[in-house]
Amino acid sequence: MTPIDREEAARRAADELLKPGYKKEALLDQAWRHFQQFVGDLMDAATGSGTTGGVISAIVITLIISGVIALVVWRLRKSSRMNAAAPDGLFGERTMTAAEHRQAAERLAAKGDWTEAIQERLRAIARDLEERALVDGMPGRTADELAAEAGQALPGFADELTAAARSFDDVTYGAEPGTRQAYEAMSGLDERLRQARPVPLAGSPLGSTS
Template identity: 55%
Template sequence: MTLFLSPSLAPLGAPVDIGRDQAQQEAARELLKSGYQHESLFDRIGRVIQQFLDDLLGIGGNASGSAISLILIVVILVILGALLVWALRRTSRGSRTGVVVFGGQARTAAEHRAEAERRASAGDWTGAVQERLRAIARGLEERAIVSPLPGRTALELAQTAGQALPSHASDLRSAARLFDDVTYGEVAGTPEAYAVLKDLDERLMAARVALEASA
């Protein structure tokens, strides 16, 4: 860094090379002068920020240092943006109790099962998981194990059906969580997840006889 000293310290116009630390000390002493004491808070904050950016970008330094500093700033901004998106998604998810099971055209349980199998055959495991959970929900409604309820979420379905079929309550909650995970888009559907829901659906269809016999 190059400074020009007063005539009492060096010949007029003669450059003097000093290190970064010494330059910072000189700048600090300069700021202590009376002219800076009346500086507004807004101006002071702006000056501090500007000084920070100047130091970070290596103004007055070599080009490679400035390029590295710029890359670091970009990386920091990307990380901060990713953290912000993650926090917003967490907040959004926490504000909801679950995803509504049904939406759009009404279908029977058999139609939902057929659609689930079609999507599974096409490798659309996310859609297959969703349709199989809807088949479970519609099947429970068709057999009057749960009453039809517009706007019901998967977790609400699991809670209501679990009261009627306590031996399947835990599996119903797990199925609801699978449905919510793939529907929120945070987890992709898998053949294993679909197999779990398909097995539960088949066991629930067999549970109808046991329910009627106990009644």
């Protein structure tokens, strides 16, 4: 039996698929098949043609593979960012400082947007504690997680932090409207937390006495 080359095999396969007995190939499958055939042709050219053609084919293959890798990395990074901004988390995608969250809260409060003002004020508290290294900068942190961790560093504020987290959850997920009273309580807590110092751990230099 006489051997056939790649082109003849592809032609025969195409003729076979054109017969009425075959179902129409899905567009995605067809595109993938053409891509595989294209890469296969390039590989054949790189290994079977002259030096110049082989170099050009190798460059094209490298560019294609690099493009695919870049696309996969981009998708993974996008997915990672979306996961970091968890639905129950305090923060969105944009990173803001404590001062920026505080200013945003004050602007919202001035307009009477108490719900969003409360949210921004707790974000200011969370970011301020992160900037002072009193809590870890954990992506997707919830208000309850913030209160629990901050309450360990500042036990004197544990109850107020829990109440602040509950207030945030009520207006964010509980569909309860924010109020001036709730915002002022959050604002007062923020100001006092800014002046607070953590309780030193036992045995640490801050906890030792002279």
